[in-house]
Amino acid sequence: MKQHLFHGYMTKNVQKRISEATTAILPSEREMNSGINKARRAMTPTIPTTQLFDIAEPFTKTLHDDDFLIVDKMITRRQRILLFASREQLKMLLGVDTILMDGTFSTCPSVFDQVYTIHAVKYDQSFPCVFGLLPNRLKTTYHFMFQELKSVAMQMQ
Template structure:
Protein backbone atom coordinates (compact mmCIF):
# COMPACT_ATOMS: atom_id res chain seq x y z
CA UNK A 1 0.00 0.00 0.00
CA UNK A 2 1.30 3.44 -0.93
CA UNK A 3 0.28 6.87 0.34
CA UNK A 4 0.56 10.24 -1.39
CA UNK A 5 -0.16 13.34 0.67
CA UNK A 6 -1.56 16.20 -1.41
CA UNK A 7 -3.01 19.66 -0.89
CA UNK A 8 -6.19 20.31 -2.86
CA UNK A 9 -7.23 23.92 -3.43
CA UNK A 10 -10.96 24.24 -4.01
CA UNK A 11 -12.49 27.69 -3.98
CA UNK A 12 -10.83 29.63 -1.18
CA UNK A 13 -9.99 26.54 0.88
CA UNK A 14 -7.03 24.16 0.88
CA UNK A 15 -7.75 20.58 1.90
CA UNK A 16 -5.22 17.98 2.99
CA UNK A 17 -5.82 14.71 1.15
CA UNK A 18 -4.17 11.32 1.49
CA UNK A 19 -4.25 9.38 -1.76
CA UNK A 20 -4.15 5.68 -0.91
CA UNK A 21 -3.12 3.44 -3.79
CA UNK A 22 -1.63 0.06 -4.59
CA UNK A 23 0.83 1.65 -7.01
CA UNK A 24 3.82 3.83 -6.22
CA UNK A 25 2.88 5.91 -9.27
CA UNK A 26 -0.92 6.43 -9.23
CA UNK A 27 -2.91 7.65 -12.20
CA UNK A 28 -4.95 10.80 -12.71
CA UNK A 29 -8.12 8.69 -12.58
CA UNK A 30 -7.25 7.49 -9.07
CA UNK A 31 -6.76 11.10 -8.02
CA UNK A 32 -10.12 12.10 -9.52
CA UNK A 33 -11.87 9.27 -7.68
CA UNK A 34 -10.35 10.32 -4.35
CA UNK A 35 -11.39 13.93 -4.94
CA UNK A 36 -14.92 12.76 -5.70
CA UNK A 37 -14.99 10.66 -2.54
CA UNK A 38 -13.39 13.12 -0.15
CA UNK A 39 -14.63 16.47 -1.50
CA UNK A 40 -17.93 15.27 -2.94
CA UNK A 41 -17.17 16.68 -6.40
CA UNK A 42 -18.33 14.37 -9.23
CA UNK A 43 -15.55 13.26 -11.57
CA UNK A 44 -17.35 14.62 -14.63
CA UNK A 45 -17.65 18.02 -12.90
CA UNK A 46 -13.98 18.27 -11.97
CA UNK A 47 -11.42 20.47 -13.67
CA UNK A 48 -8.10 19.56 -12.06
CA UNK A 49 -5.19 21.87 -12.79
CA UNK A 50 -1.51 21.59 -11.90
CA UNK A 51 0.97 24.14 -13.29
CA UNK A 52 -1.39 24.99 -16.14
CA UNK A 53 -1.95 21.34 -17.08
CA UNK A 54 -5.51 20.00 -17.19
CA UNK A 55 -5.06 16.56 -15.68
CA UNK A 56 -8.49 15.11 -16.43
CA UNK A 57 -7.74 15.18 -20.16
CA UNK A 58 -5.54 12.10 -19.66
CA UNK A 59 -7.15 9.90 -16.96
CA UNK A 60 -4.56 7.13 -17.35
CA UNK A 61 -1.62 9.51 -17.13
CA UNK A 62 0.75 8.99 -14.23
CA UNK A 63 0.86 11.71 -11.58
CA UNK A 64 4.64 11.56 -11.44
CA UNK A 65 4.73 12.42 -15.15
CA UNK A 66 3.13 15.76 -14.29
CA UNK A 67 5.61 16.38 -11.47
CA UNK A 68 3.10 15.61 -8.71
CA UNK A 69 4.77 14.31 -5.55
CA UNK A 70 4.20 14.53 -1.80
CA UNK A 71 2.88 17.89 -0.52
CA UNK A 72 2.03 19.06 -4.05
CA UNK A 73 -0.69 21.73 -4.28
CA UNK A 74 -3.34 20.96 -6.91
CA UNK A 75 -6.19 23.26 -7.93
CA UNK A 76 -9.67 21.81 -8.44
CA UNK A 77 -12.57 23.63 -10.08
CA UNK A 78 -16.00 22.07 -9.74
CA UNK A 79 -19.14 22.26 -7.65
CA UNK A 80 -19.76 19.99 -4.72
CA UNK A 81 -23.04 18.15 -4.99
CA UNK A 82 -25.69 18.48 -2.33
CA UNK A 83 -28.80 16.42 -1.94
CA UNK A 84 -30.51 18.54 -4.58
CA UNK A 85 -27.55 18.22 -7.03
CA UNK A 86 -27.04 21.95 -7.48
CA UNK A 87 -25.34 23.26 -10.61
CA UNK A 88 -24.19 26.77 -11.51
CA UNK A 89 -27.14 29.08 -11.93
CA UNK A 90 -27.62 31.43 -14.85
CA UNK A 91 -26.53 34.31 -12.61
CA UNK A 92 -23.18 32.66 -11.86
CA UNK A 93 -22.63 31.74 -15.51
CA UNK A 94 -23.26 35.37 -16.49
CA UNK A 95 -20.83 36.59 -13.82
CA UNK A 96 -18.07 34.38 -15.23
CA UNK A 97 -18.87 35.48 -18.78
CA UNK A 98 -18.77 39.17 -17.80
CA UNK A 99 -15.50 38.63 -15.93
CA UNK A 100 -13.93 37.06 -19.02
CA UNK A 101 -15.22 39.85 -21.25
CA UNK A 102 -13.84 42.57 -18.96
CA UNK A 103 -10.39 41.01 -19.06
CA UNK A 104 -10.59 40.51 -22.83
CA UNK A 105 -11.56 44.14 -23.51
CA UNK A 106 -8.83 45.46 -21.23
CA UNK A 107 -6.26 43.23 -22.92
CA UNK A 108 -7.31 44.56 -26.33
CA UNK A 109 -7.40 48.22 -25.31
CA UNK A 110 -4.43 48.31 -22.92
CA UNK A 111 -0.81 47.23 -22.87
CA UNK A 112 -1.04 46.14 -19.23
CA UNK A 113 0.33 42.59 -18.74
CA UNK A 114 -2.50 40.06 -18.79
CA UNK A 115 -1.68 38.49 -15.38
CA UNK A 116 -1.90 41.96 -13.83
CA UNK A 117 -5.24 42.61 -15.53
CA UNK A 118 -6.54 39.30 -14.17
CA UNK A 119 -5.42 40.12 -10.62
CA UNK A 120 -6.92 43.62 -10.77
CA UNK A 121 -10.25 42.34 -12.07
CA UNK A 122 -10.33 39.65 -9.38
CA UNK A 123 -9.68 42.27 -6.71
CA UNK A 124 -12.50 44.56 -7.78
CA UNK A 125 -15.06 41.93 -8.81
CA UNK A 126 -17.76 41.15 -6.28
CA UNK A 127 -18.33 37.49 -7.07
CA UNK A 128 -20.38 34.97 -5.17
CA UNK A 129 -18.67 31.99 -3.56
CA UNK A 130 -20.06 29.67 -6.23
CA UNK A 131 -18.81 31.91 -9.04
CA UNK A 132 -15.37 32.03 -7.43
CA UNK A 133 -15.27 28.23 -7.46
CA UNK A 134 -16.04 27.92 -11.18
CA UNK A 135 -13.95 30.95 -12.20
CA UNK A 136 -11.09 29.91 -14.53
CA UNK A 137 -7.57 30.70 -13.37
CA UNK A 138 -5.40 33.31 -15.04
CA UNK A 139 -3.27 30.58 -16.60
CA UNK A 140 -6.37 28.89 -18.03
CA UNK A 141 -7.55 32.16 -19.60
CA UNK A 142 -4.13 33.30 -20.78
CA UNK A 143 -4.15 31.61 -24.20
CA UNK A 144 -7.54 32.95 -25.30
CA UNK A 145 -6.83 36.46 -23.99
CA UNK A 146 -3.43 36.55 -25.69
CA UNK A 147 -5.10 35.47 -28.93
CA UNK A 148 -7.61 38.32 -28.66
CA UNK A 149 -4.81 40.81 -28.01
CA UNK A 150 -2.77 39.56 -30.98
CA UNK A 151 -5.81 39.83 -33.25
CA UNK A 152 -5.99 43.57 -32.54
CA UNK A 153 -2.25 44.14 -32.95
CA UNK A 154 -1.05 45.31 -36.40
CA UNK A 155 0.84 42.69 -38.38
CA UNK A 156 4.57 43.14 -38.98
CA UNK A 157 4.97 45.11 -42.24
CA UNK A 158 6.83 43.55 -45.16
CA UNK A 159 8.09 46.82 -46.67
CA UNK A 160 9.35 50.16 -45.42
CA UNK A 161 6.13 51.86 -46.56
CA UNK A 162 3.55 51.55 -43.81
CA UNK A 163 1.56 53.75 -41.47
CA UNK A 164 2.13 53.59 -37.73
CA UNK A 165 -1.16 53.63 -35.78
CA UNK A 166 -1.35 56.61 -33.44
CA UNK A 167 -1.54 54.54 -30.21
CA UNK A 168 1.94 53.21 -31.03
CA UNK A 169 3.35 56.73 -31.36
CA UNK A 170 2.26 57.87 -27.87
CA UNK A 171 3.12 56.92 -24.31
CA UNK A 172 0.50 55.85 -21.78
CA UNK A 173 0.40 59.50 -20.69
CA UNK A 174 -0.28 60.60 -24.28
CA UNK A 175 3.18 62.13 -24.74
CA UNK A 176 5.10 61.71 -27.99
CA UNK A 177 6.96 58.39 -28.22
CA UNK A 178 7.83 58.35 -31.93
CA UNK A 179 10.36 61.18 -32.19
CA UNK A 180 11.84 60.51 -35.64
CA UNK A 181 10.19 59.00 -38.71
CA UNK A 182 12.29 59.80 -41.75
CA UNK A 183 12.69 58.22 -45.17
CA UNK A 184 16.36 58.19 -46.23
CA UNK A 185 15.80 56.47 -49.55
CA UNK A 186 12.86 54.58 -50.97
CA UNK A 187 14.06 51.47 -49.16
CA UNK A 188 15.51 53.03 -46.04
CA UNK A 189 13.54 54.53 -43.20
CA UNK A 190 14.66 55.60 -39.74
CA UNK A 191 12.32 55.22 -36.76
CA UNK A 192 13.35 56.46 -33.33
CA UNK A 193 11.21 55.87 -30.25
CA UNK A 194 11.77 57.54 -26.89
CA UNK A 195 9.85 59.41 -24.23
CA UNK A 196 10.94 62.77 -22.88
CA UNK A 197 12.00 61.18 -19.62
CA UNK A 198 14.13 58.64 -21.45
CA UNK A 199 15.81 61.39 -23.47
CA UNK A 200 16.55 63.35 -20.28
CA UNK A 201 18.18 60.27 -18.77
CA UNK A 202 20.15 59.63 -21.95
CA UNK A 203 21.44 63.19 -22.30
CA UNK A 204 22.29 63.37 -18.61
CA UNK A 205 24.36 60.18 -18.61
CA UNK A 206 28.16 60.30 -18.48
CA UNK A 207 28.47 56.90 -20.15
CA UNK A 208 26.30 55.44 -22.90
CA UNK A 209 26.29 51.71 -23.61
CA UNK A 210 24.75 50.45 -26.85
CA UNK A 211 23.55 47.05 -27.94
CA UNK A 212 21.24 45.56 -30.56
CA UNK A 213 19.04 42.48 -30.56
CA UNK A 214 19.71 41.66 -34.19
CA UNK A 215 18.42 38.09 -34.04
CA UNK A 216 14.92 39.22 -33.03
CA UNK A 217 14.47 41.86 -35.72
CA UNK A 218 12.04 41.38 -38.60
CA UNK A 219 13.95 40.56 -41.79
CA UNK A 220 13.47 44.01 -43.31
CA UNK A 221 14.72 45.85 -40.22
CA UNK A 222 18.28 46.61 -39.13
CA UNK A 223 19.39 47.80 -35.72
CA UNK A 224 22.46 49.97 -36.02
CA UNK A 225 24.12 51.95 -33.29
CA UNK A 226 26.87 54.53 -33.65
CA UNK A 227 28.51 56.59 -30.99
CA UNK A 228 30.91 59.40 -31.91
CA UNK A 229 32.74 61.15 -29.07
CA UNK A 230 32.50 64.93 -29.13
Protein backbone atom coordinates (compact mmCIF):
# COMPACT_ATOMS: atom_id res chain seq x y z
CA MET A 1 0.00 0.00 0.00
CA LYS A 2 1.41 3.39 -0.91
CA GLN A 3 2.40 5.64 2.00
CA HIS A 4 -0.20 8.36 1.34
CA LEU A 5 -2.99 5.78 0.93
CA PHE A 6 -1.95 4.05 4.14
CA HIS A 7 -1.83 7.39 5.97
CA GLY A 8 -5.33 8.30 4.74
CA TYR A 9 -6.67 4.88 5.75
CA MET A 10 -5.18 5.16 9.24
CA THR A 11 -6.44 8.73 9.69
CA LYS A 12 -10.01 7.74 8.78
CA ASN A 13 -9.85 4.71 11.10
CA VAL A 14 -8.68 6.83 14.02
CA GLN A 15 -11.26 9.53 13.32
CA LYS A 16 -14.06 6.95 13.50
CA ARG A 17 -12.95 5.89 16.98
CA ILE A 18 -12.58 9.24 18.73
CA SER A 19 -15.19 11.81 19.62
CA GLU A 20 -15.50 15.28 18.09
CA ALA A 21 -14.53 16.79 21.45
CA THR A 22 -11.29 14.82 21.47
CA THR A 23 -10.59 15.75 17.86
CA ALA A 24 -11.09 19.43 18.70
CA ILE A 25 -8.32 19.45 21.32
CA LEU A 26 -5.77 17.48 19.32
CA PRO A 27 -2.88 19.41 17.77
CA SER A 28 -2.97 19.86 14.01
CA GLU A 29 -1.30 17.29 11.76
CA ARG A 30 1.49 19.78 11.04
CA GLU A 31 2.12 20.30 14.77
CA MET A 32 2.16 16.54 15.40
CA ASN A 33 4.59 15.96 12.52
CA SER A 34 6.84 18.70 13.88
CA GLY A 35 6.87 17.08 17.31
CA ILE A 36 7.57 13.63 15.89
CA ASN A 37 10.44 14.96 13.75
CA LYS A 38 11.91 16.81 16.74
CA ALA A 39 11.81 13.63 18.86
CA ARG A 40 13.38 11.62 16.03
CA ARG A 41 16.23 14.14 15.64
CA ALA A 42 16.89 14.05 19.39
CA MET A 43 17.44 10.27 19.19
CA THR A 44 19.57 10.28 16.03
CA PRO A 45 23.28 11.13 16.15
CA THR A 46 24.42 14.26 14.34
CA ILE A 47 25.82 13.81 10.85
CA PRO A 48 29.63 13.70 11.10
CA THR A 49 31.80 16.31 9.39
CA THR A 50 34.92 14.11 9.12
CA GLN A 51 35.52 10.40 8.66
CA LEU A 52 36.79 10.14 12.22
CA PHE A 53 33.56 9.29 14.04
CA ASP A 54 32.20 6.51 16.20
CA ILE A 55 29.21 4.49 15.06
CA ALA A 56 26.67 3.89 17.82
CA GLU A 57 25.99 0.22 18.60
CA PRO A 58 22.37 0.19 17.32
CA PHE A 59 23.62 1.12 13.84
CA THR A 60 26.08 -1.80 13.75
CA LYS A 61 23.60 -4.59 14.56
CA THR A 62 20.50 -6.11 13.00
CA LEU A 63 17.18 -6.24 14.85
CA HIS A 64 18.21 -9.75 15.97
CA ASP A 65 21.46 -8.34 17.43
CA ASP A 66 23.65 -9.91 14.73
CA ASP A 67 26.52 -7.97 13.17
CA PHE A 68 25.48 -5.62 10.37
CA LEU A 69 28.63 -3.49 10.11
CA ILE A 70 31.02 -6.03 8.61
CA VAL A 71 33.90 -3.74 7.59
CA ASP A 72 35.03 -0.50 9.20
CA LYS A 73 38.56 0.28 8.05
CA MET A 74 40.72 3.28 7.35
CA ILE A 75 42.33 2.99 3.92
CA THR A 76 44.53 6.00 4.65
CA ARG A 77 44.60 8.47 7.54
CA ARG A 78 41.57 10.31 6.19
CA GLN A 79 39.81 7.72 4.06
CA ARG A 80 37.43 5.23 5.60
CA ILE A 81 35.38 2.40 4.13
CA LEU A 82 32.22 1.06 5.76
CA LEU A 83 30.43 -2.08 4.56
CA PHE A 84 27.08 -3.22 5.94
CA ALA A 85 25.46 -6.64 5.43
CA SER A 86 23.70 -9.23 7.54
CA ARG A 87 24.83 -12.85 7.62
CA GLU A 88 21.73 -13.83 5.61
CA GLN A 89 22.49 -11.21 2.96
CA LEU A 90 26.06 -12.47 2.66
CA LYS A 91 24.88 -16.09 2.37
CA MET A 92 22.54 -15.09 -0.43
CA LEU A 93 25.28 -13.14 -2.22
CA LEU A 94 27.70 -16.06 -1.99
CA GLY A 95 25.09 -18.50 -3.27
CA VAL A 96 24.22 -16.88 -6.60
CA ASP A 97 25.83 -16.87 -10.02
CA THR A 98 24.86 -13.31 -10.97
CA ILE A 99 25.47 -10.12 -9.02
CA LEU A 100 24.79 -6.49 -9.83
CA MET A 101 26.78 -3.55 -8.49
CA ASP A 102 26.17 0.17 -8.58
CA GLY A 103 27.49 3.33 -7.02
CA THR A 104 25.58 6.54 -6.48
CA PHE A 105 26.97 9.90 -5.56
CA SER A 106 24.04 12.28 -5.12
CA THR A 107 22.59 10.61 -2.00
CA CYS A 108 25.88 10.02 -0.23
CA PRO A 109 26.74 11.50 3.17
CA SER A 110 29.09 14.45 2.67
CA VAL A 111 32.12 12.82 4.33
CA PHE A 112 32.04 9.96 1.81
CA ASP A 113 32.18 10.04 -1.98
CA GLN A 114 29.69 7.32 -2.84
CA VAL A 115 27.15 4.79 -1.66
CA TYR A 116 27.97 1.45 -3.29
CA THR A 117 25.56 -1.48 -3.36
CA ILE A 118 25.97 -5.11 -4.35
CA HIS A 119 22.87 -7.10 -5.25
CA ALA A 120 22.29 -10.82 -5.69
CA VAL A 121 20.09 -11.92 -8.59
CA LYS A 122 17.88 -14.80 -7.48
CA TYR A 123 14.51 -15.95 -8.88
CA ASP A 124 14.86 -13.25 -11.56
CA GLN A 125 14.84 -10.56 -8.87
CA SER A 126 17.54 -8.31 -7.48
CA PHE A 127 18.15 -8.42 -3.71
CA PRO A 128 20.41 -5.82 -2.06
CA CYS A 129 23.07 -7.65 -0.05
CA VAL A 130 25.93 -5.24 0.70
CA PHE A 131 25.79 -1.50 1.33
CA GLY A 132 29.06 0.41 1.27
CA LEU A 133 30.19 3.93 2.01
CA LEU A 134 33.34 4.61 0.01
CA PRO A 135 35.72 7.57 0.26
CA ASN A 136 36.50 7.84 -3.47
CA ARG A 137 36.08 6.23 -6.90
CA LEU A 138 39.57 4.79 -7.26
CA LYS A 139 40.33 1.31 -8.57
CA THR A 140 42.44 0.66 -5.46
CA THR A 141 39.43 1.38 -3.22
CA TYR A 142 37.21 -1.04 -5.14
CA HIS A 143 39.97 -3.65 -4.94
CA PHE A 144 40.28 -3.06 -1.18
CA MET A 145 36.50 -3.42 -0.77
CA PHE A 146 36.43 -6.74 -2.63
CA GLN A 147 39.43 -8.05 -0.66
CA GLU A 148 37.59 -7.21 2.56
CA LEU A 149 34.42 -8.94 1.33
CA LYS A 150 36.49 -11.97 0.37
CA SER A 151 37.99 -12.02 3.87
CA VAL A 152 34.54 -11.84 5.47
CA ALA A 153 33.33 -14.68 3.20
CA MET A 154 36.32 -16.84 4.20
CA GLN A 155 35.54 -16.27 7.89
CA MET A 156 31.96 -17.43 7.34
CA GLN A 157 33.05 -20.86 6.10
